[in-house]
Amino acid sequence: MSELSKNQLLDAYRMMRTIRDFEVRVHDEFAKGGIPGFVHLYAGEEASATGICMHLNDEDRIASTHRGHGHCIAKGVDVMGMMAEIYGKETGTCKGKGGSMHIADLDRGMLGANGIVGGGPPLICGVGLAHKMRGTDGVGIAFFGDGASNQGTTLEAMNLATVWNLPCIFVVENNGYAETTSSEWSVSCDSYADRAAGFGMPGTTCDGHDFFAVHETAGEAIKRARSGGGPSFIEVKLNRYYGHFEGDSQTYRGDNEVEKIKAEKDCLMLFRKRVTEANLLDASEMDAIDKEVAELIDESVKKAEAAAEPSVDTLLTDVYVSY
Amino acid sequence: MARKITYQQAVNEALDQEMARDPSVIVMGEDVVGGQGSPGEMDAWGGVLGVTKGLYAKHGDRIMDTPITESGYIGAAVGAATCGMRPVAELMFIDFMGVCLDQIFNQAGKFKYMFGGKAETPVVIRAMYGAGFRAAAQHSQCLYSVFTHFPGIKVVLPSTPYDVKGLLIQSIRDNDPVMFLEHKMLYTLEGEVPEEPYTIPFGEANLVREGGDVTIVGFGRMVHLAAEVADKLAKEGISCDVIDPRTTSPLDEETILESIENTGRLVVVDESNPRCSMASDIAELAATKAFSSLKAAIQTVTAPHVPTPFAASLEDAYIPSVDHIEAAVRKALK
Numbered sequence: 001m002s003e004l005s006k007n008q009l010l011d012a013y014r015m016m017r018t019i020r021d022f023e024v025r026v027h028d029e030f031a032k033g034g035i036p037g038f039v040h041l042y043a044g045e046e047a048s049a050t051g052i053c054m055h056l057n058d059e060d061r062i063a064s065t066h067r068g069h070g071h072c073i074a075k076g077v078d079v080m081g082m083m084a085e086i087y088g089k090e091t092g093t094c095k096g097k098g099g100s101m102h103i104a105d106l107d108r109g110m111l112g113a114n115g116i117v118g119g120g121p122p123l124i125c126g127v128g129l130a131h132k133m134r135g136t137d138g139v140g141i142a143f144f145g146d147g148a149s150n151q152g153t154t155l156e157a158m159n160l161a162t163v164w165n166l167p168c169i170f171v172v173e174n175n176g177y178a179e180t181t182s183s184e185w186s187v188s189c190d191s192y193a194d195r196a197a198g199f200g201m202p203g204t205t206c207d208g209h210d211f212f213a214v215h216e217t218a219g220e221a222i223k224r225a226r227s228g229g230g231p232s233f234i235e236v237k238l239n240r241y242y243g244h245f246e247g248d249s250q251t252y253r254g255d256n257e258v259e260k261i262k263a264e265k266d267c268l269m270l271f272r273k274r275v276t277e278a279n280l281l282d283a284s285e286m287d288a289i290d291k292e293v294a295e296l297i298d299e300s301v302k303k304a305e306a307a308a309e310p311s312v313d314t315l316l317t318d319v320y321v322s323y
Numbered sequence: 324m325a326r327k328i329t330y331q332q333a334v335n336e337a338l339d340q341e342m343a344r345d346p347s348v349i350v351m352g353e354d355v356v357g358g359q360g361s362p363g364e365m366d367a368w369g370g371v372l373g374v375t376k377g378l379y380a381k382h383g384d385r386i387m388d389t390p391i392t393e394s395g396y397i398g399a400a401v402g403a404a405t406c407g408m409r410p411v412a413e414l415m416f417i418d419f420m421g422v423c424l425d426q427i428f429n430q431a432g433k434f435k436y437m438f439g440g441k442a443e444t445p446v447v448i449r450a451m452y453g454a455g456f457r458a459a460a461q462h463s464q465c466l467y468s469v470f471t472h473f474p475g476i477k478v479v480l481p482s483t484p485y486d487v488k489g490l491l492i493q494s495i496r497d498n499d500p501v502m503f504l505e506h507k508m509l510y511t512l513e514g515e516v517p518e519e520p521y522t523i524p525f526g527e528a529n530l531v532r533e534g535g536d537v538t539i540v541g542f543g544r545m546v547h548l549a550a551e552v553a554d555k556l557a558k559e560g561i562s563c564d565v566i567d568p569r570t571t572s573p574l575d576e577e578t579i580l581e582s583i584e585n586t587g588r589l590v591v592v593d594e595s596n597p598r599c600s601m602a603s604d605i606a607e608l609a610a611t612k613a614f615s616s617l618k619a620a621i622q623t624v625t626a627p628h629v630p631t632p633f634a635a636s637l638e639d640a641y642i643p644s645v646d647h648i649e650a651a652v653r654k655a656l657k
Binding site: 061063092093094095096097098102104105106107111112114115116119121122123124125126127129130131133140152153156157159160163164317318319320321322323 | 349384385387389390392394395396397398399400401402403404405406407408410422425426429430433434435436437438439440441442443474475477497498499525526573
């Protein structure tokens, strides 16, 4: 904890707060009927994206999942563009053509949220391969869930990254549920780190409610990858607050399960507690950030609502570079 | 007169020349070197039919054997392409598309559109296709119509050594995902191929024979059978346009339609199974855009709706033959 500067701590808090407020607002607007299609919200999991992506620059690339807003924001994708994209407007990051499940910004090293479970890991092997062949020290990080951890593509990618010694990090964000099915039911191992060992890959587990634990664990893995030490696997144990998708009433979860988690383990609450008790940040500094973020999210919604949908002229464009 | 090399050698030469020219071109696939990690000979195979032999000696680590994990390494090729590499990944047999299709059609093919134009995915996926080897049901399919269906993917199927070299170089230099399909029965076909690198544009058909009585559109190896039929019928005074589209996506509609407007009679020869094939695609094109020119029903010559059989007698009955094609042309002329 002490190795992070004050500015870094403020950035971490701002990042998590931005993701949280973004997701809560999308939840509210979706419930009002203002957002088309499907959204899958990251609220509750902020420490994972933040703790990991804080180590990265634009040359590092990440691949995400259908639950991709948090990874996008943590990787530096513009919040205004993201909200507009979710609303399906022409000012969106993907010009309204991708939507929530396909938000990407290659300039920021964000290879996209992905509508295919397990779609990301092989792509990240490609990122690692490109860095390795060019002799650059960038890394690729594949975020995926407990559901995707069993997908053939994920397992193939883990093997490939190991045999080719690629600078890739495989991060399973284990929130305990693949849609409605618990990870206990579907995942054959108790510890994902053990599964990584089966591939000859170092694996660690960390508490995804604890920003500092995630940050430290990720730092080691990223350092290993950058220095040519090959791939790593990180299990981040965390919880999602909302359903698999918005509209999911979550009847498969235990009584008051989410309320309990919020009361005891909320990552923003735990962060605030730790930094104030250690006199690293003042509550007032974080309150100021809360206010700024609230304004930012508010503005993003106003702008998104006001923007136009893409013109039908753009229906047929951007399929190929040339045809 | 240009020297003659085989179709297979032309593929090798295209890869070699492009790898020499551009350090971002990398090649990967199962056994494309052959022997990596093994105690014996390196470059033991150079590909299961020797197509990539010799590239390891010249280009070293830029050609790599992969584990048998198509989703993993085809996906890696796609991911590397989004980072500006130009990977040429080999899917050994097109029949294996089932184990990696998502990375091709849902990822590579859709990035540019889904991401609002920002992505470029210059990946080439080479694959062998076609029957005639007695390789049976899971190693003999065509399947190019399936890839043609997907927006965002380009599909190339050259029929001659000259075309295969020019189109492969074009494919590697192209900035979109390309499925580059090589008929395994054409590997030993010899033809004149210039020594220097050259490209052939996509979406430009080759007119293999010229004539005013019937339009025959053929794909891949079927182009040669169609030409054989055209030559035979020429002796009877029947002349045919034989068109090799060379790429099914993009497709040279103009050449095909112009020919039909001239002849009024169309025969499509496609080695694929018939449903949702290039045969049905070209028939649809003619029926919708050249209907008033048609003087006879469109004829299609395809394999039957069965998996490719093993026994020689059955496989020979399965693959469209010159007799089938000739019968179809005569039917179109009635």
